[in-house]
Amino acid sequence: MHSRRTKVQIYLDVLRAVKRAGGRLKITHIVHKANLTHDRVQQYLDYLISKGFLEEECDGEHTYFKITQKGLDFLGELNKLKEISDAFGFPIY
Amino acid sequence: MIIIPVWFYGFDATMYFISALVGFLLSFYFHRLYSINSEKTHKYLYLGFLILSIGLMALSISDMFSYVEYLGCHEMYRPCILSILDNVFSIDDYAYLAYFGLSLVAYFLFIIAYSEKYINFSKMLLISFVAYLLAIITFMPMKEDAFLWYSYSGYFHLTAFIMLTYVSLKNIAYYTKTRRFNSFLVAFSFSMISLFHLLHIFASISGWVYVLGHIFLLIGFISLLSMVLHVKHIQERAEKKRGADKSKYIR
Numbered sequence: 001m002h003s004r005r006t007k008v009q010i011y012l013d014v015l016r017a018v019k020r021a022g023g024r025l026k027i028t029h030i031v032h033k034a035n036l037t038h039d040r041v042q043q044y045l046d047y048l049i050s051k052g053f054l055e056e057e058c059d060g061e062h063t064y065f066k067i068t069q070k071g072l073d074f075l076g077e078l079n080k081l082k083e084i085s086d087a088f089g090f091p092i093y
Numbered sequence: 094m095i096i097i098p099v100w101f102y103g104f105d106a107t108m109y110f111i112s113a114l115v116g117f118l119l120s121f122y123f124h125r126l127y128s129i130n131s132e133k134t135h136k137y138l139y140l141g142f143l144i145l146s147i148g149l150m151a152l153s154i155s156d157m158f159s160y161v162e163y164l165g166c167h168e169m170y171r172p173c174i175l176s177i178l179d180n181v182f183s184i185d186d187y188a189y190l191a192y193f194g195l196s197l198v199a200y201f202l203f204i205i206a207y208s209e210k211y212i213n214f215s216k217m218l219l220i221s222f223v224a225y226l227l228a229i230i231t232f233m234p235m236k237e238d239a240f241l242w243y244s245y246s247g248y249f250h251l252t253a254f255i256m257l258t259y260v261s262l263k264n265i266a267y268y269t270k271t272r273r274f275n276s277f278l279v280a281f282s283f284s285m286i287s288l289f290h291l292l293h294i295f296a297s298i299s300g301w302v303y304v305l306g307h308i309f310l311l312i313g314f315i316s317l318l319s320m321v322l323h324v325k326h327i328q329e330r331a332e333k334k335r336g337a338d339k340s341k342y343i344r
Binding site for chain 2: 006007008011076077078079080081083084085086087088089090092
């Protein structure tokens with residue numbers, strides 16, 4: 001049975017996608033790799049940027065989202081919290 | 094009647110203290126999860142561990158005070174004064190009754206967390222349970238026992254055992270489904286804490302039953318701590334492995 005992803009899982013998916021892509025990624029690739037819609041992705045990116053986990057970077061032609069050191073630390077913490085929640089029988093999916 | 098071996102005085106208070114610290118740690122992690130996720134189940138677990146830890150901490154402090162006072166008054170040949178606010182209730186009465194109440198609330202929150210996820214309680218079952226608790230509170234107090242908390246102890250531990258058995262069974266079912274080591278530790282710890290309550294019911298048989306029960310309680314909370322440390326260790330190992338590549342992500 002497929003259940004809806006929680007916010008934690010979506011933050012994890014977005015940060016992992018950016019990290020796996022070498023640390024920065026365009027919004028269209030985030031949408032694709034984190035399995036989100038264009039409408040929904042902005043609210044998650046806004047949260048991650050407001051917390052300092054992602055940074056916006058523009059090279060004149062394209063806008064990229066870059067993961068920060070704080071973002072990498074948050075990703076580690078989220079992984080830990082996810083494991084703890086899973087252990088109690090509350091998977092974050 | 095509960096038989097507590099004199100040599101065990103202080104050890105039980107230390108065990109409550111350690112258990113409370115582990116509870117506070119878990120409460121912190123679930124609070125962090127709730128603040129990111131806003132999931133109700135995480136809120137119930139956060140509040141449950143917080144309330145349980147406050148109760149255990151109150152018990153630890155009052156037990157330590159009682160033992161110090163008891164040992165002091167026996168050495169000095171003076172009467173033991175355990176009442177600090179009035180002459181009716183001892184400090185143990187306040188702390189134990191607070192611990193009983195807070196623990197039941199905490200276990201109830203755990204049940205809600207698990208029932209939200211897996212089954213729906215019927216209203217009838219909930220009403221019956223509340224009626225059962227009210228009956229105990231109203232009709233079972235003070236007999237000839239020296240302390241008020243003694244008369245509630247058996248009923249409390251029986252109720253706590255029933256509630257935690259439900260939570261343990263849920264966790265055992267989850268472990269058999271996933272076969273993950275961390276889930277095993279959680280299921281094992283809830284089972285150990287349930288056994289602690291079960292053994293407390295039979296604490297009148299021998300002082301060793303009380304001692305064994307407390308060893309189970311400590312093992313239960315140490316298992317929860319082991320789970321957290323195991324998760325931390327795995328994460329750190331994964332981080333270390335990826336550490337070499339980290340510099341290329343940050344420009």
